[in-house]
Amino acid sequence: MYFFYYVPVGLDIALRRRPLMTYFICAVCAILLFIYRYRPVGSWWDLTLLTFQPLSPSLATSLTHVFLHGGYFHLIGNFVYLVVFGRAVEDRFGPFKFYVIFAASAMAGAYTHLVMTSVFTPEYLSYGVIGASGATSGILGAYMVRLYYSRVAIAYWIFMPLQGVNRTGKTFLPVIGAVLFWFLLQGVQTVIQYGMGGMRIAYGVHIGGFAAGMALAALFGGFADARVEKRLVKARRHFAAADWFAAEAEYIDYLALDGEDALVHAELARTHICGGDKVRSRVTYARAVELHMEQGQRNLAEAVFNEAMRQLPNFVLPETLQLNLACGFEQTLKFRAAVDAYELFVWKYPESPEAPFALLRMAALLERRFTKPWEALACYRRLVDGYAADRWAEFARAEMERLRCAGPCLSGRGE
Numbered sequence: 001m002y003f004f005y006y007v008p009v010g011l012d013i014a015l016r017r018r019p020l021m022t023y024f025i026c027a028v029c030a031i032l033l034f035i036y037r038y039r040p041v042g043s044w045w046d047l048t049l050l051t052f053q054p055l056s057p058s059l060a061t062s063l064t065h066v067f068l069h070g071g072y073f074h075l076i077g078n079f080v081y082l083v084v085f086g087r088a089v090e091d092r093f094g095p096f097k098f099y100v101i102f103a104a105s106a107m108a109g110a111y112t113h114l115v116m117t118s119v120f121t122p123e124y125l126s127y128g129v130i131g132a133s134g135a136t137s138g139i140l141g142a143y144m145v146r147l148y149y150s151r152v153a154i155a156y157w158i159f160m161p162l163q164g165v166n167r168t169g170k171t172f173l174p175v176i177g178a179v180l181f182w183f184l185l186q187g188v189q190t191v192i193q194y195g196m197g198g199m200r201i202a203y204g205v206h207i208g209g210f211a212a213g214m215a216l217a218a219l220f221g222g223f224a225d226a227r228v229e230k231r232l233v234k235a236r237r238h239f240a241a242a243d244w245f246a247a248e249a250e251y252i253d254y255l256a257l258d259g260e261d262a263l264v265h266a267e268l269a270r271t272h273i274c275g276g277d278k279v280r281s282r283v284t285y286a287r288a289v290e291l292h293m294e295q296g297q298r299n300l301a302e303a304v305f306n307e308a309m310r311q312l313p314n315f316v317l318p319e320t321l322q323l324n325l326a327c328g329f330e331q332t333l334k335f336r337a338a339v340d341a342y343e344l345f346v347w348k349y350p351e352s353p354e355a356p357f358a359l360l361r362m363a364a365l366l367e368r369r370f371t372k373p374w375e376a377l378a379c380y381r382r383l384v385d386g387y388a389a390d391r392w393a394e395f396a397r398a399e400m401e402r403l404r405c406a407g408p409c410l411s412g413r414g415e
Contacts, residue, residue, distance in 0.1 A: 004156070005157045006154050007154070007155050007156075008085070008154060008155075008178070009084065009153050010153035011150055012150055013088060013147060013150045019087035019090040022083065022090050022098070025067075025082070025086075028067055029066075029067050029068075029075060032067050032068055033071075033075050035047060036068055036069070049061075050065055051128035051130050052064075052128060054127070054129070055126055062111060063103055065110065065128075065129055065131070068130040069132070074131055078131060078132045084152070085136075085140055086136070088143060088147055089139050089217075092225065092229075097220050098139075100216065101138055101142045101216045102138060103135070104138070105134055105135045105138020105141070105209040105213045105216070106132070106135035106138070107212075109138070109202075109204070110134060110208075111208065116204035134202075137207075138210060138212050138216070139213055140182070140183075141212065141215075142213040142216065142217035143175070143179070144179050144213075145218050145223060146226050147226065147229075148176050149229075149230040149233055149234075150175050151172040152175045152179075153172050154173055155169070183207075183210060186206045186210075189201070228258055231250050232250070232251075234250045235250035235254060239267070239271055239274075244271055244274045248268065248271050248275060251267060251268040260295075262288050262291035263288075265284055265285075265287050265291060269281045273312075281308075282312055282315060286321075289304050290321055293324065293325070301325065302325065302328065305317070305341075306337065309340070314348075316344045319345075322345045323358065325341055326341035326342045326345060326358065326361070327361075338361070339365050339366065339370075342361055345358045346359055346382075350386070355386075356387045356391075356392045359379045359380075359382055359387075359396075360379075363377075363380050364376070366379065377400060380396040384400065
């Protein structure tokens with residue numbers, strides 16, 4: 001006896017949103033299986049009417065049959081492929097297009113089964129069809145178009161007792177090879193089934209669904225989007241392998257196609273640092289912060305700025321952006337970060353008309369939030385000495401006098 005079994009268990013790509021439609025479909029299928037097995041016909045429902053009947057086909061049942069399953073193993077088998085691949089397809093296409101692919105593939109698979117059965121084994125036209133395998137095959141086809149460059153994690157079991165082999169494990173395979181092998185297997189099993197008779201599994205459903213999924217994914221722009229994201233995936237693989245210069249090249253090629261991706265600008269900045277190019281990393285970090293701010297993602301902008309501060313001494317943004325970020329730190333009660341950002345602003349842009357304002361805010365934070373009035377006094381003195389003609393200078397003089405009156409020892413410490 002020889003036995004080889006494999007099942008997909010994961011992918012090497014990240015998801016960017018929660019795949020609610022995938023989970024919803026799984027939940028509906030699970031609930032209907034329970035009802036279908038234990039009470040398919042009730043006082044106000046008859047689930048057998050959801051079955052696709054080749055002798056009396058309808059568009060409605062070509063879709064509804066996907067939500068019924070004959071047993072737990074039937075359901076779990078479809079769930080594995082739907083969860084592993086469906087989440088990624090929904091993530092890239094969005095829930096609406098994902099459901100269009102799912103539904104259209106189910107319908108195409110049902111009618112492909114009808115045509116193939118009519119031609120090759122008409123005696124089985126009386127057999128109804130249930131199960132989501134046609135729709136799931138369509139999801140596989142869409143995945144092949146949109147994410148062909150990814151890798152799938154395969155768990156396997158090889159059992160060859162005469163040779164003393166009993167091996168299990170997990171490995172990553174290129175998804176093109178894995179899915180094409182699956183599709184070839186469906187074709188071979190289809191030929192065998194129609195040639196030898198018997199109709200336990202509707203393999204024609206798989207073939208029709210797969211083709212429909214590929215066609216719809218291409219119609220939705222899957223190939224164009226894949227060409228862009230492929231660059232990013234290759235860049236991240238090079239980065240993980242510490243191949244900094246190859247990663248830089250792929251990141252730059254990706255950003256040439258999608259220059260508004262702030263997260264990838266930050267990834268490129270990290271790659272520059274790993275490659276020893278701190279000059280370009282400053283420019284790239286600044287661009288990442290700017291894009292996050294433009295996109296209303298202040299928290300991410302602040303996180304990238306703090307990261308750049310840790311990696312690059314005296315990292316400063318362009319004038320307006322630096323002041324904007326410093327004020328944002330203060331408004332969100334991140335007072336230490338605000339003081340540091342204001343200090344860097346004054347250091348980098350001493351001739352800016354906003355430099356006195358930055359000194360004023362530093363002084364206020366140091367006195368009121370950190371209880372360091374002598375450091376606040378020093379800020380006021382810098383404002384008065386360096387910007388005597390500024391409109392804030394008179395206010396700073398008054399604050400200096402107030403602090404000196406409040407504590408005579410401050411004069412000495414401020415010196």
